[in-house]
Amino acid sequence: MNLLLIRLIIFAVLFFAGLQLYRMYRQWKLDREEALDSESQQEGGQMVRCAWCKVHVPEADALREQGEWFCSSAHRDRFLQEQHPEE
Ligand SMILES: [Zn+2]
DSSP, rough: OHHHHHHHHHHHHHHHHHHHHHHHHHHHHHHHHHHHHHHHHHHHEEEBBBTOOOOEEEGOOOOEEETEESSHHHHHHHHHHHHHTTT
């Protein structure tokens, strides 16, 4: 067996090993994205809108006060201040 043939075989082996790794990586990435998608759909639930800044936030992260949703306690306080300025 001459040196060139050995190099060719090594090159071919490395090429197919790389191809196999790439396929495995791509499959792993697809599986991971699918898992993340189904996870966020389960956890995210309903999206609600902050009554102060109009930003949409997941219901789990939002605060509820007087029938309105808020993205944070700061916006809840500001909204309630606007509604009852005298207090
Ligand atoms: Zn807000």
